[in-house]
Amino acid sequence: MSELLRTPLFETHRTLGARLVEFGGYEMPVQYSSILKEHAAVREQAGLFDVSHMGQIELSGPGALASLERLLTCRVESLAPGRVRYGLLCNEEGGVVDDVTLYRRDDTSFMLCVNASNVAKVDAWVRDHAGPETAIDNASDRTSMLALQGPASPAILEAYGVQGCDALARFQFADFELPTIRALISSTGYTGAPGFELYLPNDRVVEVFEGLLACGESHGLLPAGLGARDTLRLEAALPLYGHELDDTTTPLEAGLGRFVKRKRGGYIGAEAVEAREATPDIRGLIGFEMVERGIARQGAPILLEGEEIGVVTSGAPSPTLGKPIGLGYVPRRVAQRSGGEIAIEIRGKPVAASRVEPPFVDKVDKKADARHP
Numbered sequence: 236m237s238e239l240l241r242t243p244l245f246e247t248h249r250t251l252g253a254r255l256v257e258f259g260g261y262e263m264p265v266q267y268s269s270i271l272k273e274h275a276a277v278r279e280q281a282g283l284f285d286v287s288h289m290g291q292i293e294l295s296g297p298g299a300l301a302s303l304e305r306l307l308t309c310r311v312e313s314l315a316p317g318r319v320r321y322g323l324l325c326n327e328e329g330g331v332v333d334d335v336t337l338y339r340r341d342d343t344s345f346m347l348c349v350n351a352s353n354v355a356k357v358d359a360w361v362r363d364h365a366g367p368e369t370a371i372d373n374a375s376d377r378t379s380m381l382a383l384q385g386p387a388s389p390a391i392l393e394a395y396g397v398q399g400c401d402a403l404a405r406f407q408f409a410d411f412e413l414p415t416i417r418a419l420i421s422s423t424g425y426t427g428a429p430g431f432e433l434y435l436p437n438d439r440v441v442e443v444f445e446g447l448l449a450c451g452e453s454h455g456l457l458p459a460g461l462g463a464r465d466t467l468r469l470e471a472a473l474p475l476y477g478h479e480l481d482d483t484t485t486p487l488e489a490g491l492g493r494f495v496k497r498k499r500g501g502y503i504g505a506e507a508v509e510a511r512e513a514t515p516d517i518r519g520l521i522g523f524e525m526v527e528r529g530i531a532r533q534g535a536p537i538l539l540e541g542e543e544i545g546v547v548t549s550g551a552p553s554p555t556l557g558k559p560i561g562l563g564y565v566p567r568r569v570a571q572r573s574g575g576e577i578a579i580e581i582r583g584k585p586v587a588a589s590r591v592e593p594p595f596v597d598k599v600d601k602k603a604d605a606r607h608p
Contacts, residue, residue, distance in 0.1 A: 239398070240261045241474065242288060243438070243440050244379070244441060245444065245604070247269075248285065248458075248575075251458055253265075259350070260351065263284065266463065267457070268457065270466060274467060277391060280385055280387045280455030280456060280457075281384065281385030281386070281455065282384050282457055283384075283451065283456060284382040284459050288352065292372070294345045294369055295370045296369050300342070300348075300364040302361075304366065304502070305359060305501060306360075306502065307322040307323065307324060308325060308495040309496070310499070311337065319339075322494055323360075323491065323495075324357065324360060325504030328482075329511050331476070331480045331484055332482065333353040334350070335347040338408060354435060370577070376473070377437055381432070382433075383433065384424045384431075384449060387454040387455060392447075394451070395450040397411050399411065405423075406422060408423075415439070418434060420432070425473060435505075436600060449477070465549075470555055470560070470594065478548045485512075487508060487512055487565075488511070488564070489520050490519070490520045495508070518565065519570025520563070520570065521570050522591050523561065523588045525560070535580055536580040538577060538578070550561075550579075555595075555596045561588075574589075577588050
């Protein structure tokens, strides 16, 4: 097994008493105090996450726009400079290579933010499939990233000396002056809460992380780990690569049709995605909450009238609802039915669950969906 990577904030995490785990090839904090406290902080005040394990791949040049239109399921040409859009990269069979956010700086300069475990794969995929006159720069190793999430986020940034972030619309970004550096800040996140993501040079992220924690203390800011990040994204029903998405799952199976150019096509895998829709074994993603005691974990069978019909992709206790929730795949004909009692097989026994329409918790940010402008 190869040695785990570490972000520039590793020693800071240890000083703060974080419990560290492997994630995406990195040694990352899963929690500092408790998942419940950190989750509640994001919903009610604010939480600060180190997400420097995420990757950033920049595309530029006269051919960059055309390359991205072919690579991504979402529309690129209509994205205005200074805006961000959620999209997916598909393989020739229609499966998802990765789900990403696309940043458009101007007519010829773009950035993809990609999942940590997929950085090398996406970098190779983009280089293999980009068109002519497209320069590609993997900036992941020199870029750190913080996520400041929660309703108190604008006040905390202002206390730190950053002016104007509260004017950013959802899924908008700009360069801002911090006390000692200039950084890209976007009104984006992966928690279903309002907040920001900050892109910084590696050698300045420690001072910014510690400065934000100090300025945010009076606002209830807590450092938050991957545990709270997972329960927050699950409550908002946001997909996680390796759970709801993988190389064999199409965006439409995952319920992400609004991020797919259905009529225009033109992206890699488009024909396969549409062909898959016409097959009798097409799947659909459903949400559920447990009725009886038990926590559904990834891989647990989903049962209907005693028969196995699907599999759980994500499951965890919801701190906000006070009950376990989950997502899973079942045949589309079952997924299209409204409501209905199901069961989850836990330790070899059926445990009653009830289907619910995700997201499980109304998003704190009422401006827009947490994934899209």
